[in-house]
Ligand code: SF4
């Protein structure tokens with residue numbers, strides 16, 4: 150299994166632990182990644198308000214580079230916002246030939262073009278469907294017994310393009326988590342919005358959403374996420390959310406590949422656990438308990 | 445000053461005409477709305493909105509443009525796509541919310557225009573550096589910022605990130621990479 154890899158800007162700064170743990174876990178699972186040389190920003194959600202063409206041309210540039218390097222490989226993207234931006238190029242250009250031609254005209258400025266052979270795939274999609282829970286289970290060297298995990302999916306990984314799971318009640322993480330030996334919390338907040346960038350502009354509204362998610366997860370030892378934005382909202386604003394009226398108690402928030410890495414034999418340092426902003430002492434204790442180190 | 449204008453803005457004279465076209469485009473997006481209210485019921489931010497999404501579409505189709513642009517509703521959209529996914533008419537509602545932000549940012553309202561400037565700043569940053577160095581959240585924050593006092597509010601997170609060694613302030617190896625693409629897009633969008 151070989152993929153072109155698009156980390157995206159946030160995995161180079163605020164979400165380095167997501168980048169590193171994804172690379173390590175995929176390596177341990179026998180997945181080969183080739184980082185797209187010279188990739189650039191996909192525009193985040195900032196370009197759409199200014200230029201419609203640039204919104205598509207920026208991610209299309211990365212797709213064209215990926216296509217030039219490895220025309221048959223899927224492009225693996227861990228950040229849900231980057232994923233959606235690239236996916237939109239795929240979908241919109243497929244539906245509108247004229248638009249596709251316009252995008253290619255823009256790319257011609259760099260001698261690039263995109264024919265559409267490269268498929269955009271979210272990290273979770275690759276883990277759940279290409280790698281699969283069986284292979285994950287075989288790679289586990291340390292079953293994480295005694296932990297209850299709340300799988301959190303967020304929005305843009307399944308909406309508006311529900312490619313690999315039910316966007317109303319997502320479940321694709323469950324078999325993967327069970328393969329690690331953990332209990333999966335039965336909750337219905339996995340696909341609920343965390344407020345995304347409202348946390349900056351309309352903080353009260355976003356805090357209400359985060360509080361509700363944390364409240365619902367209070368029976369769990371930790372929440373796992375698959376998006377830097379979700380991770381940031383749930384970990385960095387946790388104290389504020391709880392103070393602002395949530396009944397929840399502090400809960401650890403880890404990226405899915407961080408937790409997988411721990412079960413696959415990586416150390417806390419290997420998965421950069423020190424970079425996380427919400428890791429409770431209780432979780433650290435459980436992770437270090439010898440009981441966790443079976444298999 | 446000139447650099448900024450050249451970076452992204454349309455010529456001032458074209459603004460009004462573009463706005464009308466943009467408005468018509470948004471109206472087209474929701475033209476088939478049958479007012480069932482599924483979007484409002486699905487929206488996690490509806491409790492904080494002054495108008496429900498459903499009534500916003502109605503006002504839009506009735507041509508109540510000022511009322512629509514004065515509403516806080518579209519600024520409270522967090523792009524969760526729940527409404528888009530569930531609308532029985534299959535309307536692109538999240539896109540319509542984004543288009544309303546775009547419209548408001550080019551509209552005359554001072555606060556909104558400031559917001560537009562930040563988008564321009566961001567884009568210039570991407571054009572220059574190729575990659576963004578700040579965390580995604582910081583980035584969104586600066587984009588959406590309208591209040592000059594807001595950075596103070598944000599300091600605790602900034603410090604947390606700094607302590608974790610998560611704010612990289614250096615340049616990027618992709619410096620200047622996007623120049624030709626931006627120039628081309630600008631040239632294409634300037635065509636009549
Ligand atoms: S869900 Fe669709 S049809 Fe129903 S009110 Fe909302 S926009 Fe109109």
Ligand code: SF4
Nearest residue numbers: 487521522524525527
């Ligand atoms: S996309 Fe926006 S308007 Fe639609 S449900 Fe989500 S927050 Fe509400």
